[in-house]
Amino acid sequence: MSNPLDQVFSALADPTRRAILAMLLEDDMAVTDVADPFPMSLAAISKHLSVLAEAGLITQERRGRVKWCKLEPDALRTASVWMQGFGQFGPVDLDGLERFLAAELHGPDLPDPPASFSV
Amino acid sequence: MSNPLDQVFSALADPTRRAILAMLLEDDMAVTDVADPFPMSLAAISKHLSVLAEAGLITQERRGRVKWCKLEPDALRTASVWMQGFGQFGPVDLDGLERFLAAELHGPDLPDPPASFSV
DNA sequence: CATATCGTCAACCATCCGGTTGAATATGGC
């Protein structure tokens, strides 16, 4: 699965990983802190972070004994460009955003992380 | 996996399915014709089409004994909106497009479908 | 009616995925 689009899309296909990205949008975080709001083991989150890192969606820098995770939003660009081949999804489609949030918010499953960001 | 973002992203995570979408961008097609360029069974393609349909990325309409597959690019909008939360990937990022195509074209694996569209 | 075409269904298989647990490997602080 070396294809970068494969990696990016399949990384994004998991709600836990999308939630992690949303958290990192607010600030860089240590692995332990990323794991905190999730109802699963630290090892599981560590694996999720590896997937995100291999897709290029985050980078991880070890400083001391803590490993800092940093969002790399540029990695979304290839995927975004690919999708744009199917129509123009302008950056400010507020209509679509509204419908999307409406559909999503009384939605599922996930824990409770940072709020304000849809998973 | 009822979450629509889960469905869309994981549908997009497979290169065969992305290739199918690219083919349907040019024209509606019957299942058999979709399957033609791929080195796998008709049943396999039929399953891929089901995945795409459940994600809302295509619709299928049976007319006579042939089932026509039609692209539904609107389904990409929720995913696109989600990604836009991470930065502004405007609809015309030609710089990114160029890098992306360069990286992709001497790329992988897939059969030979319609060309002109990166998988 | 007989036959060919279109597409799905069902069973099966190998592999991947998301999770667990427990042990192991740093590194930091006292």
Next chain:
DNA sequence: GCCATATTCAACCGGATGGTTGACGATATG
């Protein structure tokens, strides 16, 4: 040196995925 903290590793498990094959139900066509 000793203990706690931060993170990964390794083995395991159940369920999803992507593919195969063969049989089947519809729909055209001669």
